[in-house]
Amino acid sequence: MAIDTTVLVIGGGATGAGVARDLALRGCDVALVDRGGLADGTTARSHGLLHSGARYAEADETGAEECIAENRTLRDVAGAAIADTGGLFVQLAGDDPEYFEAKRDACEAIGIPVEVIDGDEARAAVPALAEGVERAMRVPDAVVSPSRLVAANARDAADRGAAVHYDSPVEGIRVDEGEVAGVAVGGALDETVHPDVVVNATGAWAGEVAAMAGATVEMRPTRGLMESVEHSDLGTVLNRCREPGDGDIVVPHEREAVLGTTSVTVDDPDDYERADWERERVREECAAMCPSLSDAAHVREWWGVRPLYEPDEAERGGRGISRGFFLLDHADEGVDGFLSVVGGKLTTYRLMAERTVDTVCERLGVDEPCRTATEPLPGGDDPDALDEFVADIGGPGPSDSDVAGR
Known part of the structure; x- marks a missing residue:
C-alpha cells in the first residue's frame, strides 16, 4: 500500500532529524526514512566537538559566526546532550605565533569569547599538557553526544506526528513530468512513498540519492580517523593552534579522550581504506599537545566520512578550513520539489534544518516561524530519558557509545 506525505526527508543523521522535527513543529505532514539506525552515518562517526567557531574564525567569518550562535543555542535547548x-x-614551540594572534583577533572581532593565558596557567588548568605549550586561548568549545542529539530530535518529531522509519533504505525515485512521483523504500517500511517535496539530507551519500532522481550533487567525501583512549583527566577540548592538519583535536569524554583526525579523499563513502599511517599520525600529533596520550590504552577507533561539497572544496583548494553548508534546489535540473542539503557541521545542524524548512514551507505556503532555537528538546536534563530515546533508534554510534545508553 502506498504512503502519501507532504514532505519526505531522506537521511536520519542530525540534519535530517532536525529537518523532520522543524517541519513537525510547523505543522507539516512529514516522513523520515534512513537506511540504517538513525545517526548511523557521518553524525555518529564524528569526534563530537561542539565548535565555538574559533577553529574557523580567521578563515571563514560567516561559518564562525554560525558556530558561536548555534553553540549558544544548543546549550539552551539540548540539555544533557x-x-x-x-x-x-x-x-x-615552533608553531607560528602570527597564526595564534590572527585567530585571537578574529575571535574578538566576531564576538567569540577568548582569553589568552600563558603556558604555566594552561598547565595548571590541564596538568597533562606538554611543557612545550607556550600559551593558549580559552574558548567556549563543548562536547556533544550525537546519538542523544539525534534521538531527541527524532522523538520530538514523532511525538508531533512525523512518521519515522529506521532500516528503510531508498531503492529508487520515480520522476514524472519534472516532478517526483514516487520514492521506493525497502527494508522495514517496504512501501512506495508519494511526497510533494523530498529533502535529500544524506550527507556524503547525497550524490547517490540525487542520481536516483536524475539530479546531480557533486560530493567530495573525505575519511577521517578517530581513536578513543583511556584518559580521564583531560577535562577540556584541546585544539592545536596552527593551520588545520592531522591530529590537531582532542575531545574529552568522561573516562576517555577522542583523538582526531585525518582527511583523505575517498571514492566510495561505504568502502575505503583504513590506513595504519593514520593511526600513527593521529597519536603522534595529539601527543605533542598532551604527552600522556602517546601510550594511553586504546579503547576503540572509528572512521567517519565528511559530507564535503565538491564545488566549495575546489574553490578553496586542498584541505579547506571552511565547512559551510549549501541548499540545492534541483528544479533547475528538471526535478521539481527535490532539495539536497549538503556540507556543514554537526554544530550547525539546527541552522541547516531551519534554512531548509524555511524553503520547504515557502514552497508549500506554510506561514509558521521556526521554533527550534527556543523549544527545548525532549529529555532535557534527564540523561536516562535521552538514553531511552537512543535505544529506540538502534543504540548509540561509536563516537559516544561510552556515554550514551551505557
Missing part, C-alpha cells in the same frame, strides 16, 4: 567542557587552542 551537551557537556560544557570549554576548550583550549594551544601554541607549541
